[in-house]
Amino acid sequence: MTIVSAPYEINVDDVFVDLRPVFSVPLYLKAEGLNLAGSVKLKAALEMVLAAERDGLLSPGDVLVESSSGNLGVALSMIAANRGYGFLCVTDSRCNPASRRLMEAFGARVLVISRPDKERGLLGARLDYVQRLCDFDSRYVWLNQYTNPRNWLAHYRNTGPAIAAQFPELDVLFVGAGTTGTLMGCARYFRERERPVRIVAVDSIGSVSFGGPALTRYIPGLGAGVRPQLLDDSLVDDVVMVPERETLERCHTMARAGFLFGGSTGTVVSGALRWLADHPGSEHLTAVALSPDQGDRYLDSLYDPAWIEEHFGTEGGWPAAAPRPADVRPQLVASTS
Known part of the structure; x- marks a missing residue:
């Protein structure tokens, strides 16, 4: 029996999703949203x-x-x-x-x-x-999450060790870049270990964090309009930039497999798939990506056909907008009793 006295004590930190059945790629996704706050x-x-x-x-x-x-x-x-x-x-x-x-x-x-x-x-x-x-x-x-060293220290002390405990032979880790607290904490942790781990940052196109031009972005979470003060480029091996339309596609693909994740997760997964596809022999690597969030908070955006149509058009292959109540017709079901 587990008894807690504070809501933040409810936190599952050792669940990884095998994405091979979804994307036919060897990639494990660390679910960081299994707590009452719903995110990393x-x-x-x-x-x-x-x-x-x-x-x-x-x-x-x-x-x-x-x-x-x-x-x-x-x-x-x-x-x-x-x-x-x-x-x-x-x-x-x-x-x-x-x-x-x-x-x-x-x-x-x-x-x-x-x-x-x-x-x-x-x-x-x-x-x-x-x-x-x-x-x-x-x-x-x-507290200023953008400059506070406790931001990255939380992941140096917790997230990095939790991944290493489950994947001692880890080769590459994909982490989304927002304030870069998670990214920097994990990067510093794995830099101190004897086994080399490639750290790949994933960001949204339109974010300025890694020197790209500022563009309009619609999906909250990853990316920044101001370069994060916590970011140390020397701790990052590669950077993958992901268009938001691709984030949508990855989220909907996972949802159709029964996994409802948030926009930040869709971006990280997309970046990981891009990187793995560009590196021959990646099928032999042990690869882990961090899932920052669950998808329930995105029901009014990423998973709302009307919102998608407004911001991204209708050619993405996601579900069409639901009919208005007046368009719904009752269906008669024959009784067998």
């Missing part, structure tokens, strides 16, 4: 909050504030509710409606930024707002 961001959120408490930066009555596209905001909302803090999430219009509702259910406030900074996009505008808020009111405490 729970690790960083908890590490940052506990460190702030130990350092005396958080006191009763304080209000946490953070810029987040969704997943970290949900994790901090849950932790703040459990530990007695207020929480304000500063996000933008790309944040999934389900994520906003989850944060509000935990008692958090959600502020949506709609006007991007001319040079640094929506993320830059979010960061500027948080900074001004903290300068104006000392009650607000900004």
